[in-house]
Amino acid sequence: MLSFTLNGLKFRNPLILASGILDESGETMLKVIEHGAGGVVTKSIGIQEREGYENPVVYELPYGLLNAIGLANPGIENYGEEIRKAKEGGVPVIGSIFGGNAEEFVYLARKMEEYGADAVELNLSCPHARGYGMEIGTDEALVEEIVREVKRNIKIPVWAKITPNTDVVRIAKAAESADSLVLINTVKAMAIDIEAKMPVLSNKFGGLSGPCIKPIGVRAVYEVYREVEKPIIGVGGITTGKDAIEYLMAGASALQIGTAVYLRGVEVFFHIANEMVAWMKKHGYSHFTELVGIAQVR
Ligand SMILES: Cc1cc2nc3c(=O)[nH]c(=O)nc-3n(C[C@H](O)[C@H](O)[C@H](O)COP(=O)(O)O)c2cc1C
Numbered sequence: 461m462l463s464f465t466l467n468g469l470k471f472r473n474p475l476i477l478a479s480g481i482l483d484e485s486g487e488t489m490l491k492v493i494e495h496g497a498g499g500v501v502t503k504s505i506g507i508q509e510r511e512g513y514e515n516p517v518v519y520e521l522p523y524g525l526l527n528a529i530g531l532a533n534p535g536i537e538n539y540g541e542e543i544r545k546a547k548e549g550g551v552p553v554i555g556s557i558f559g560g561n562a563e564e565f566v567y568l569a570r571k572m573e574e575y576g577a578d579a580v581e582l583n584l585s586c587p588h589a590r591g592y593g594m595e596i597g598t599d600e601a602l603v604e605e606i607v608r609e610v611k612r613n614i615k616i617p618v619w620a621k622i623t624p625n626t627d628v629v630r631i632a633k634a635a636e637s638a639d640s641l642v643l644i645n646t647v648k649a650m651a652i653d654i655e656a657k658m659p660v661l662s663n664k665f666g667g668l669s670g671p672c673i674k675p676i677g678v679r680a681v682y683e684v685y686r687e688v689e690k691p692i693i694g695v696g697g698i699t700t701g702k703d704a705i706e707y708l709m710a711g712a713s714a715l716q717i718g719t720a721v722y723l724r725g726v727e728v729f730f731h732i733a734n735e736m737v738a739w740m741k742k743h744g745y746s747h748f749t750e751l752v753g754i755a756q757v758r
Pocket residue numbers: 478479480481503504518525527529531556583586621644645646668669670671673695696697698716717718719720
């Protein structure tokens with residue numbers, strides 16, 4: 461009911477670990493795979509090691525998480541062993557990368573391919589890193605060039621992860637060379653400590669994730685599905701089987717799970733898979749792909 465193929469890659473289920481959660485090391489990715497994930501996306505990796513911002517970098521809200529980690533990562537030269545370790549789990553491992561221009565993205569993508577990653581995910585969407593992520597991911601010409609150049613230089617599939625903090629359809633169209641689109645990254649947001657009279661996060665602004673952004677993600681998937689003929693991987697607030705089904709009905713062909721790992725523990729992949737299957741059986745569906753895009757009203 462849940463196995464499928466996307467861009468030539470075989471997945472046992474459509475529930476893929478999203479970038480940035482328990483995925484900086486091969487060991488933690490293996491743990492997530494043991495708990496039922498259909499695939500894993502690594503933490504976004506850049507050219508050089510980065511420490512990220514000073515604390516506080518994560519702030520828990522009643523309805524989600526606000527984070528500005530600052531793309532902390534060990535750097536691409538130190539990352540080969542983590543990919544090799546994660547691959548022992550036997551499911552697709554997708555290498556997430558971030559750069560400041562097409563040349564950097566191409567370098568990083570080639571390295572990920574050399575390390576054995578099954579696909580690369582281009583982070584064109586982090587809302588809190590100066591010179592990276594959303595700053596370049598809102599520029600159509602740059603997005604077009606980066607995706608085209610990466611695609612030209614590697615053989616593995618290329619996924620473009622798009623920010624919701626702009627017109628998603630405009631950027632999705634610019635990423636025309638991508639094999640799949642990933643929608644959405646976090647929503648740019650902030651919180652203020654009224655006693656301290658200052659922003660909570662050291663970076664002031666951060667990215668909002670979790671249940672509160674689900675309607676934004678569902679809307680983004682729905683809008684892009686109508687305009688772009690490419691598989692969409694839906695992400696943003698998926699916490700239960702019903703959330704997963706909502707994204708499928710909007711037009712997603714696969715899903716990613718991030719903040720729900722904090723909310724329901726690493727077993728969340730088993731829980732969501734079981735809840736999806738129960739819902740499909742009750743409603744007479746034999747495979748999840750029958751649900752893709754069925755809520756589209758023309
Ligand atoms: C703590 C944290 C770190 C994240 N780091 C990354 C990252 O390095 N690269 C990236 O593309 N997205 C990153 N994200 C965004 C997630 O991959 C995902 O797009 C977003 O959180 C929405 O999904 P969710 O509501 O299921 O968490 C991060 C999210 C969180 C909460």
